[in-house]
Amino acid sequence: DAKTTQPNSMESNEEEPVHLPCNHSTISGTDYIHWYRQLPSQGPEYVIHGLTSNVNNRMASLAIAEDRKSSTLILHRATLRDAAVYYCILQGGSEKLVFGKGTKLTVNP
Amino acid sequence: GAVVSQHPSRVICKSGTSVKIECRSLDFQATTMFWYRQFPKKSLMLMATSNEGSKATYEQGVEKDKFLINHASLTLSTLTVTSAHPEDSSFYICSARVARGVQETQYFGPGTRLLVL
Numbered sequence: 603d604a605k606t607t608q609p610n611s612m613e614s615n616e617e618e619p620v621h622l623p624c625n626h627s628t629i630s631g632t633d634y635i636h637w638y639r640q641l642p643s644q645g646p647e648y649v650i651h652g653l654t655s656n657v658n659n660r661m662a663s664l665a666i667a668e669d670r671k672s673s674t675l676i677l678h679r680a681t682l683r684d685a686a687v688y689y690c691i692l693q694g695g696s697e698k699l700v701f702g703k704g705t706k707l708t709v710n711p
Numbered sequence: 712g713a714v715v716s717q718h719p720s721r722v723i724c725k726s727g728t729s730v731k732i733e734c735r736s737l738d739f740q741a742t743t744m745f746w747y748r749q750f751p752k753k754s755l756m757l758m759a760t761s762n763e764g765s766k767a768t769y770e771q772g773v774e775k776d777k778f779l780i781n782h783a784s785l786t787l788s789t790l791t792v793t794s795a796h797p798e799d800s801s802f803y804i805c806s807a808r809v810a811r812g813v814q815e816t817q818y819f820g821p822g823t824r825l826l827v828l
Contacts, residue, residue, distance in 0.1 A: 636816075645715075645804045645819035646755065689754075698745060699806075699817055701755040
């Protein structure tokens, strides 16, 4: 399984942007970059995914480095409800999702 | 988005009994579902991959006779924890895979918290 590296924790203030980094230096050409988040006592929630180009949706933006060895999940205006563990996962084709430790995001009021 | 439900949301049982957890895809058909387990303050650990109409594929170290998986239809997979023991107490989460274009995305259920006394 392709590996990703994320900081254990990050803090942000409410209504400020948050940039969550993820390193994946061993990514292969067919691996998609997926982001999920998990709120306490809930199942993971799909956030966004991409392959090469930057992606935007209603929840977040995904910025992918040109060499694809890193990516950044961007929350444009953090709210208290964004406090969660964020997982960056590589997935090739129909492979299963393997979760790492993720980044625990704390949002301060 | 795709919705996945689980039932029950929480269950308490006595040691030695069996518990069945249901996972349903509500607005789509899922040929593949997954079962994960999560212990407190730990990440999700994949237990098995469930394919409709065929036997589940278990991850290394997961006892297939203890964690029985049935995927009888395109919208339902069940996980039965047989002869449950206190060490089986955990948060069990299922997910279902949806094909959107060339990439498949997984959507997760809300989880089932199992406590074995």
